[in-house]
Amino acid sequence: MTNNLAKETFEEFKNSFSYGSRTDMNFKFLESLSIKEGGEFFRELLWKIGDASNDDNLGQVVEHVYNWQVKAYTGKPSWEYDESPFSPLGKPLSESSIGLLTTSGHYVEGEDPEPFGVKGMDQGTAQARISDFIKSEPVLSMIPTDSARENLLVRHGGYDIRAAVQDFNTVLPMYRLVELEQDGFIGSVLGNTYSFVGACSQTHLRNDVAPRWAEMLKAQGVDGMILIPV
Amino acid sequence: MSVGHIARTFESEGIPTVSFGVRAFKSRMLPMSIPRLVLTPELMGKTLGRPHDVFTQMRYLRAGLDLLENAFEGNTWIEMGDIE
Numbered sequence: 001m002t003n004n005l006a007k008e009t010f011e012e013f014k015n016s017f018s019y020g021s022r023t024d025m026n027f028k029f030l031e032s033l034s035i036k037e038g039g040e041f042f043r044e045l046l047w048k049i050g051d052a053s054n055d056d057n058l059g060q061v062v063e064h065v066y067n068w069q070v071k072a073y074t075g076k077p078s079w080e081y082d083e084s085p086f087s088p089l090g091k092p093l094s095e096s097s098i099g100l101l102t103t104s105g106h107y108v109e110g111e112d113p114e115p116f117g118v119k120g121m122d123q124g125t126a127q128a129r130i131s132d133f134i135k136s137e138p139v140l141s142m143i144p145t146d147s148a149r150e151n152l153l154v155r156h157g158g159y160d161i162r163a164a165v166q167d168f169n170t171v172l173p174m175y176r177l178v179e180l181e182q183d184g185f186i187g188s189v190l191g192n193t194y195s196f197v198g199a200c201s202q203t204h205l206r207n208d209v210a211p212r213w214a215e216m217l218k219a220q221g222v223d224g225m226i227l228i229p230v
Numbered sequence: 231m232s233v234g235h236i237a238r239t240f241e242s243e244g245i246p247t248v249s250f251g252v253r254a255f256k257s258r259m260l261p262m263s264i265p266r267l268v269l270t271p272e273l274m275g276k277t278l279g280r281p282h283d284v285f286t287q288m289r290y291l292r293a294g295l296d297l298l299e300n301a302f303e304g305n306t307w308i309e310m311g312d313i314e
Contacts, residue, residue: 084304
């Protein structure tokens with residue numbers, strides 16, 4: 001048995017959660033923290049776990065992680081635009097046809113988009129190949145709104161998919177939109193929703209792909225779109 | 231930042247949009263001048279809240295759809311608060 005772990009520095013330890021030996025999508029933000037901040041994160045985490053052991057309030061632990069996630073991801077933007085294009089909804093919501101598109105990486109069983117020609121790629125492989133994904137053109141999966149829960153699959157190398165597996169409505173609120181249609185809150189939902197892996201080439205997406213998707217949706221008579229990232 | 235690029239393209243093509251995002255990405259999303267944006271106080275990967283929390287999912291969606299219908303200019307965004 002080697003003694004490599006004993007020589008691991010704290011910086012190596014905290015960075016290992018971001019596509020390293022301890023990959024954990026919920027904690028990949030640790031890499032963005034300084035050594036001092038990382039130390040503070042763990043010190044406070046352990047303290048709050050101690051508190052939770054007294055009062056069973058695990059919410060304070062989740063809140064701690066959330067606050068540090070916000071802190072870690074706050075920074076200089078990659079994309080900046082001065083103007084905001086705008087199209088008004090041309091009719092009341094209750095008469096509008098609403099579509100849904102998410103970056104969650106969902107697809108219907110039997111219709112695997114097979115990234116890089118790999119059939120049945122698992123989540124671990126998707127995480128390991130994240131650098132390939134972010135260089136590639138995104139592939140859109142069509143998901144009918146009447147899809148059975150058990151027929152939906154999800155794979156995305158950039159986030160922890162466990163919540164999306166338990167309930168796809170956390171990032172693909174397809175059933176909620178059907179309920180809003182039944183309530184009359186919206187006129188109708190497009191018959192298909194759409195999902196792709198948002199970790200993709202942003203240049204391809206912006207210049208080539210998104211305009212094609214817009215044409216496809218307009219041909220379906222959509223009045224407005226809901227867009228949800230992860 | 232995929233959603234930002236899609237939203238901007240769709241709006242330019244005449245399709246109104248409302249985008250969502252978790253608050254952790256606020257500093258990256260706002261500079262994209264996304265036409266309509268709802269920021270939620272959730273962890274990354276759970277944009278509309280925890281699994282099976284139908285109440286929260288509906289609360290966010292209704293707020294977003296309200297923004298879709300009533301915003302009158304681009305770069306309009308709201309930040310959802312925690313439930314009191």
